[in-house]
Amino acid sequence: MELLGKTNIDFIGKRNIAFVISSIISIIAIIGIIQIARGAANMGIDFSGGTVMQLKFSKPLAIDVARAALHKSGITKADLQEIKDGNKLLVKIDNKDSAALGKPAVAVQAAFRKELADNAFTVESSTEIGPSIGEKLRKDTLVAVFISLLGIILYIAWRFDFKFGIGAIVATLHDCLAMIAVFYVMNLEINLLFITAVLTIAGYSLTDTVVVFDRIRENLHKNLKSSLPNIFNASINEVLSRTIVTSLTVFLAAASLFFFGGEVIHDFAFALLIGVLVGTYSSVFVASPIVVLLENRALQKQGNRA
Amino acid sequence: MPKGTGWRISLIFIFVLLSFLYLTPTLVTSLPSWWGGLLPKDKIHLGLDLQGGTHLILEVDTQKAVEGSLDIVATDLEDTLNSKNLRFKRISRNGSDKISLLFYEKETSDTVQKLLKDKYPGYELNPSLDEGGFVALSLKISDAAAQDRKDKAVAQALETIRNRIDQFGVSEPTIQREGIDHIVVQLPGIKDPQRAIDLIGKTARLEFKMVREDIPPSTVSLPDDAELLKEKTVDPATGAVSELPFVLQKKSLITGDLLTDAQVRIDSQFNQPYVAIEFNSLGAKLFDQVTAANVGKRFAIVLDNNVYSAPVIRERISGGSAQISGNFTEKTAADLAIVLRAGALPAPVKIIQNVTVGPSLGQDSINKGLYAGLIGVVLVVLFMGVYYKLCGMVANLGMVLNVVYLMGALAAMGATLTLPGIAAIVLLIGMSVDSNVLIFERIREELKLGKAPKAALDAGYDKAFMTIMDSHITTLITAAVLFQFGTGPVKGFAVSLSLGVIINLFTSLIGTRVIFDTVLHRVNVKKMSI
Numbered sequence: 001m002e003l004l005g006k007t008n009i010d011f012i013g014k015r016n017i018a019f020v021i022s023s024i025i026s027i028i029a030i031i032g033i034i035q036i037a038r039g040a041a042n043m044g045i046d047f048s049g050g051t052v053m054q055l056k057f058s059k060p061l062a063i064d065v066a067r068a069a070l071h072k073s074g075i076t077k078a079d080l081q082e083i084k085d086g087n088k089l090l091v092k093i094d095n096k097d098s099a100a101l102g103k104p105a106v107a108v109q110a111a112f113r114k115e116l117a118d119n120a121f122t123v124e125s126s127t128e129i130g131p132s133i134g135e136k137l138r139k140d141t142l143v144a145v146f147i148s149l150l151g152i153i154l155y156i157a158w159r160f161d162f163k164f165g166i167g168a169i170v171a172t173l174h175d176c177l178a179m180i181a182v183f184y185v186m187n188l189e190i191n192l193l194f195i196t197a198v199l200t201i202a203g204y205s206l207t208d209t210v211v212v213f214d215r216i217r218e219n220l221h222k223n224l225k226s227s228l229p230n231i232f233n234a235s236i237n238e239v240l241s242r243t244i245v246t247s248l249t250v251f252l253a254a255a256s257l258f259f260f261g262g263e264v265i266h267d268f269a270f271a272l273l274i275g276v277l278v279g280t281y282s283s284v285f286v287a288s289p290i291v292v293l294l295e296n297r298a299l300q301k302q303g304n305r306a
Numbered sequence: 307m308p309k310g311t312g313w314r315i316s317l318i319f320i321f322v323l324l325s326f327l328y329l330t331p332t333l334v335t336s337l338p339s340w341w342g343g344l345l346p347k348d349k350i351h352l353g354l355d356l357q358g359g360t361h362l363i364l365e366v367d368t369q370k371a372v373e374g375s376l377d378i379v380a381t382d383l384e385d386t387l388n389s390k391n392l393r394f395k396r397i398s399r400n401g402s403d404k405i406s407l408l409f410y411e412k413e414t415s416d417t418v419q420k421l422l423k424d425k426y427p428g429y430e431l432n433p434s435l436d437e438g439g440f441v442a443l444s445l446k447i448s449d450a451a452a453q454d455r456k457d458k459a460v461a462q463a464l465e466t467i468r469n470r471i472d473q474f475g476v477s478e479p480t481i482q483r484e485g486i487d488h489i490v491v492q493l494p495g496i497k498d499p500q501r502a503i504d505l506i507g508k509t510a511r512l513e514f515k516m517v518r519e520d521i522p523p524s525t526v527s528l529p530d531d532a533e534l535l536k537e538k539t540v541d542p543a544t545g546a547v548s549e550l551p552f553v554l555q556k557k558s559l560i561t562g563d564l565l566t567d568a569q570v571r572i573d574s575q576f577n578q579p580y581v582a583i584e585f586n587s588l589g590a591k592l593f594d595q596v597t598a599a600n601v602g603k604r605f606a607i608v609l610d611n612n613v614y615s616a617p618v619i620r621e622r623i624s625g626g627s628a629q630i631s632g633n634f635t636e637k638t639a640a641d642l643a644i645v646l647r648a649g650a651l652p653a654p655v656k657i658i659q660n661v662t663v664g665p666s667l668g669q670d671s672i673n674k675g676l677y678a679g680l681i682g683v684v685l686v687v688l689f690m691g692v693y694y695k696l697c698g699m700v701a702n703l704g705m706v707l708n709v710v711y712l713m714g715a716l717a718a719m720g721a722t723l724t725l726p727g728i729a730a731i732v733l734l735i736g737m738s739v740d741s742n743v744l745i746f747e748r749i750r751e752e753l754k755l756g757k758a759p760k761a762a763l764d765a766g767y768d769k770a771f772m773t774i775m776d777s778h779i780t781t782l783i784t785a786a787v788l789f790q791f792g793t794g795p796v797k798g799f800a801v802s803l804s805l806g807v808i809i810n811l812f813t814s815l816i817g818t819r820v821i822f823d824t825v826l827h828r829v830n831v832k833k834m835s836i
Contacts, residue, residue: 001692001693001694001695002693003693054667056666122664122666123662123664124663124664124666124667125661125662125663125664125667126660126661126662127660127661127662128657128659128660128661129658129659129660129661130365130656130657130658130659132365132658133363133658133659140791141791143791144787144788144790144791144792147787147791148783148784148787148788151783151784151786151787152780152783152784155779155780155783156780159776192792192795192796193726193795193796196726196788196792196796196799199784199787199788200733200781200784200785200788200799200803202784203780203781203782203783203784203785204737204777204780204781206776206777206780207740207773207776207777207780207781210773210776210777210780211744211773211777214772214773214776238751239747241747242743242744242747245693245743245747246740246743246744248689249686249689249690249736249737249739249740249743250733250736250737250740251736252682252685252686252689252736253682253685253686253732253733253734253735253736253737254732254733254736255685256678256679256681256682256685256732257678257682257729257732257733259678259681260674260677260678260681261674261675261678261729261732262670262671262674262675262678262725264355264667264671264725265675265725265726265729268726268729269729272733
């Protein structure tokens with residue numbers, strides 16, 4: 001069976017549209033990163049410090065009722081979120097200023113016990129993180145992101161020549177940015193698991209790019225007469241079904257995690273899904289056109305000199 | 307047969323055997339009696355997010371440990387100078403690293419200076435200076451000595467916490483030092499996390515102090531050697547807290563480090579639990595002296611600056627046993643006995659991270675993770691079977707081998723499986739067929755060019771090789787970094803991912819290849835099912 005027969009799509013010709021889309025995504029992501037750095041984005045408590053509790057109630061509970069119950073007990077800053085199955089409630093409290101732990105968790109339990117006496121609950125999980133830990137984790141994460149990107153860049157630089165290297169690096173960064181942009185726009189939580197997903201995709205998205213690049217290089221050696229955009233287009237078309245099928249298998253696995261893996265890794269699986277999609281898109285529409293752009297520029301320079 | 311097929315097949319089977327061998331302790335609930343000797347006993351541990359439990363990071367307030375040891379030096383100095391009849395106005399800790407001494411005369415100061423030099427070599431002595439008619443001297447702990455004290459305090463705190471947890475009874479706890487002043491405590495499957503946290507976090511500094519009945523608690527300015535502490539009582543019916551203030555002598559007469567034992571007893575008269583304590587010989591002697599000298603006066607039993615009780619000394623108590631009564635429930639009395647037996651922490655600890663997962667959520671995560679994995683496998687298997695027919699099924703076989711090897715490797719390493727770790731395995735199910743997809747697509751192209759199946763297969767493997775290496779190495783780079791920097795669940799993800807990537811290289815380049823080679827060699831294949 002084949003998904004696609006022989007295709008002949010002008011990918012390189014559509015590069016301007018792709019550049020516009022990717023630029024918009026990147027700009028949103030950069031805004032998101034600035035907001036994250038300022039602490040204004042939806043940060044997970046592993047970075048910001050705070051308390052998150054997951055409570056399971058015996059009866060259905062409207063989120064407004066829960067909020068009112070907390071308000072009455074003087075807890076006004078709580079962020080509440082319902083979990084679809086099984087009357088579960090997620091309570092998140094930032095405690096940037098207080099150093100001592102334990103109090104918000106105890107206070108929330110006391111408030112619900114008092115105000116919702118007829119609706120018993122159990123604490124399924126509770127996470128309290130002090131500000132100093134959050135700070136250490138933020139630093140460690142930045143170092144981790146930096147080192148892994150550096151590692152990938154070094155590897156690409158060694159494997160490909162310069163222009164392909166740039167294309168692959170830009171595509172990889174693009175994928176990371178796109179994941180951040182989607183999470184920022186959807187106001188999903190930026191936490192340690194999300195960063196893990198981003199780094200995983202940074203490693204993975206190269207697969208697709210490498211598949212395309214390998215073919216382009218092969219065809220460049222074979223075919224010296226044809227124009228660059230033609231060779232690139234032909235190469236991308238030749239490996240298109242490969243690109244799609246390799247992504248599809250990982251996508252299937254990530255999708256089953258997303259739909260059936262439970263609430264703890266729901267967002268993580270979502271990030272992976274986005275990453276796989278964007279990774280496929282970028283290898284076709286970002287990585288290769290950038291190489292064409294760079295090659296054309298180099299040719300022009302040569303032409304000017306001659 | 308192509309060269310090398312034999313050893314490749316044996317390798318595959320040996321690895322399968324090894325995997326199941328290592329997985330046996332994980333899969334079998336109780337190992338048979340003959341299972342021993344060199345056979346593996348390590349199993350895949352479940353992370354706290356999967357089995358439920360509490361993960362704490364404690365920060366030891368090491369500065370307090372230095373201050374505490376300075377306090378002891380100050381008290382010690384007072385006693386020494388008193389015994390030598392050297393008159394001083396005041397000896398006290400000053401700030402976080404100094405002891406200041408104040409004398410009436412220059413000569414005493416000079417004598418003491420000599421004495422200090424011999425007795426406290428780790429301290430820096432500042433020359434005496436005149437201070438409003440008195441001679442002041444200051445003794446500063448050297449940075450190296452302070453650092454050493456801090457270091458020992460963390461090590462000591464770790465031992466004490468380990469003792470307490472052992473006595474509390476938690477199976478397979480992990481207690482480790484992390485960094486300079488952090489202690490990581492993992493308590494898997496604990497039922498009452500709050501109680502354990504209270505038990506671990508309590509400094510448990512037990513002191514016996516005389517009550518200064520000459521000063522009313524309402525006094526605004528207390529003398530230097532007195533302090534105001536409170537006895538807190540919680541009414542069990544209403545939960546209201548009432549406080550009873552006491553003025554106490556600042557200097558403690560006896561401290562908790564002189565105890566040898568502490569046990570819960572029940573008062574037969576009031577049916578109220580109390581904690582019976584035993585002193586060692588020095589403690590017993592001191593207790594005997596103190597009670598003999600103060601019959602008719604009150605002394606207070608103070609734990610972490612809370613007064614537990616302040617009984618009147620009715621008679622001299624020799625024999626070295628005493629009791630602490632207060633408003634105890636059986637649980638609080640038992641916990642107090644544990645912390646007294648295990649000893650006090652050298653410095654207060656602060657809980658800076660507490661992750662607690664209930665057992666139900668953990669089980670739920672395991673079920674959902676396995677379910678998602680199963681669906682992932684089914685989807686991938688179906689897709690590969692339909693898309694690549696027989697060749698797809700070979701790739702599927704490779705994927706199953708991958709999962710078996712990975713689980714075996716995790717077991718062999720005694721690795722910890724976390725929910726993100728399960729996610730990594732599910733992700734690998736998708737990634738592991740990827741390599742085969744690259745190879746198959748290449749083979750299809752070669753077939754379209756009119757090559758024979760055998761030639762197309764060889765070309766497919768050869769040409770896809772570098773691409774496969776590239777994608778695996780880049781994934782491995784990030785996995786390695788995640789492993790280095792990640793904590794807990796993320797580390798679990800990195801372990802599964804990096805092992806999986808390495809194993810995947812083996813199965814896709816050697817495992818599935820050998821099947822094709824063997825089949826193509828034995829059967830005269832005219833048309834590949836791809």
